[in-house]
Amino acid sequence: MNxxxxxxxxxxxxxxxxxxCKYCSQKALITEAAIHKGEDVADKVVNFLxxxxxxxxxxxxLRIRFTGGEPLIYFDKLKQIVERVxxxxxxxxxxxxxxxxxxxxxxxxxxxxxxxxxxxGPNTELTRSVxxxxxxxxxxxxxxxxxxxxxxxxxxxxxxxxxxxxxxxxKLLPYGKVPYVxxxxxxxxxxxxxxxxxxxxxxxxxxxxxxFDSITLETFSNDTPERYLLIRYLNRVLEYFNNPTxxxxxxxxxxxxxxxxxxxxxxxxxxxxxxxxxxxxxxxEELQAYFKSKKDFSRHLSExxxxxxxxxxxxxSCPFVGEQSRKLYYCRLHKTIIENVLxxxxxxxxxxxx
Numbered sequence: 001m002n003x004x005x006x007x008x009x010x011x012x013x014x015x016x017x018x019x020x021c022k023y024c025s026q027k028a029l030i031t032e033a034a035i036h037k038g039e040d041v042a043d044k045v046v047n048f049l050x051x052x053x054x055x056x057x058x059x060x061x062l063r064i065r066f067t068g069g070e071p072l073i074y075f076d077k078l079k080q081i082v083e084r085v086x087x088x089x090x091x092x093x094x095x096x097x098x099x100x101x102x103x104x105x106x107x108x109x110x111x112x113x114x115x116x117x118x119x120x121g122p123n124t125e126l127t128r129s130v131x132x133x134x135x136x137x138x139x140x141x142x143x144x145x146x147x148x149x150x151x152x153x154x155x156x157x158x159x160x161x162x163x164x165x166x167x168x169x170x171k172l173l174p175y176g177k178v179p180y181v182x183x184x185x186x187x188x189x190x191x192x193x194x195x196x197x198x199x200x201x202x203x204x205x206x207x208x209x210x211x212f213d214s215i216t217l218e219t220f221s222n223d224t225p226e227r228y229l230l231i232r233y234l235n236r237v238l239e240y241f242n243n244p245t246x247x248x249x250x251x252x253x254x255x256x257x258x259x260x261x262x263x264x265x266x267x268x269x270x271x272x273x274x275x276x277x278x279x280x281x282x283x284x285e286e287l288q289a290y291f292k293s294k295k296d297f298s299r300h301l302s303e304x305x306x307x308x309x310x311x312x313x314x315x316x317s318c319p320f321v322g323e324q325s326r327k328l329y330y331c332r333l334h335k336t337i338i339e340n341v342l343x344x345x346x347x348x349x350x351x352x353x354x
Contacts, residue, residue: 006052007257008063010271011045011081013074014262019096021118021128023153023196025189025272025320041080042264048280049085065092067271072099077263082111094118094151097132097142109146116149117142121164121181123157127196133171143175150181154333155196159204161211165225180228185333187318188325189272197329205336212340217351233313233341240312252318270320304331310338 017024053062064085066078072095082091093108094116108115117132124131132138142148150168158164161183168179186196219227252258252270260271265280267287278287305316314334321330 005257006062006259007060008065008259009049009052010065010067010258010260012067012260012262012268012271013069013071013077015069015274016073017068017070017096018073018098019070019128019130021153022193023127023155023186024191025187025318040264041077041084044265044280045261045263046081046084048265049081049089050087053087053089061088061090063090063092065094065271067094070099071095072104075099075104079107081263090114092116096128097138098130100141102141102144105141105144109144112147114147114149115142115145116151116182118151118153119168120152120155121158121167122160126157127153127155133168139171139175143172143177148177148180150179152181152183153186154183155186156199157196159199160207161229162207162214165229168225178223178228179225181225182232183229185330185337187321188330189318189320190322192325197325199329199333201332204333208336208340212344215344215348217348230341230344234345236313237342237345252315273320308335309342310335313338313341 049064066081068074071078071093078093091108091111092114095118097117097119105115107113118128119131119133120127124133152158152164154164164183165179165181168181172179186192188197215226215230219230260268261280262268266276267278267280267282269275269277305311308331310331317326317330317334
């Protein structure tokens with residue numbers, strides 16, 4: 001971990017949330033009120049975020065991502081950090097959207113925020129209790145967000161790429177918004193409900209193959225959710241070829257180019273845990289030593305991981321996903337996706353040379 005290589009900083013504003021999603025990874029990983037949830041922001045946090053830009057090697061903008069809990073519960077604190085830091089960073093917030101106001105949207109647009117709305121498309125009410133995309137007033141409101149994304153968790157309830165993207169297009173296109181959707185396989189960090197991972201493997205593998213087979217070079221000529229989705233995967237492959245040593249670290253970058261902290265400067269092993277490993281006064285070498293002492297924070301989790309081509313995209317997965325979950329569903333889910341992604345990239349590459 002080196003300040004000059006820093007790519008992403010997570011700021012956990014507090015663990016309180018007004019939803020109770022079935023797959024929430026924090027249920028098992030945040031076991032105490034370790035995250036500071038008061039409204040105050042430490043000067044050392046602001047100073048750190050201001051100064052770090054001077055030490056980075058990369059020409060790309062530093063990403064600052066606000067998390068919770070539900071971050072909009074702590075909007076005043078988020079706003080305070082952004083205005084006090086006053087840097088041209090790539091500001092990001094992932095929210096369930098239930099508390100968002102027109103005033104907040106105006107603020108996000110002013111600072112060029114990337115706003116991710118968590119929604120699982122079809123059957124969202126089964127995983128998140130309520131589906132806000134069924135509310136036309138909510139759709140009208142979020143359509144005002146300049147950089148709008150949707151963060152979708154792939155479970156047994158929505159395991160069909162085509163159906164998921166079709167749902168978002170049906171909801172957003174009438175409002176003039178192309179829905180950019182990321183589909184992230186569900187994580188089991190110790191508290192998952194079995195029904196979420198009871199996949200119909202034959203149906204999922206067939207529908208995934210048909211979806212990726214339908215992608216052509218024309219897909220890249222239009223602004224579509226299919227194009228956005230494939231480019232996300234393509235960027236992951238390119239990252240690997242540009243920096244093969246990234247496979248020596250965790251897929252999330254927690255032990256390499258990512259820092260997770262709260263608003264008073266406590267530093268955590270991950271933005272989804274309450275494992276405190278120091279604070280902003282702790283030398284980076286000592287923070288790095290924590291990860292080196294934990295074999296779980298290594299991409300070489302097993303012989304299967306070491307020899308698996310899927311690591312190019314999945315990165316060895318989240319260290320908190322146990323071996324049993326990997327065998328039960330996680331690796332098969334990822335491999336199905338990765339095989340189709342790589343086959344599609346090869347097929348389109350051959351088309352370019354014909």
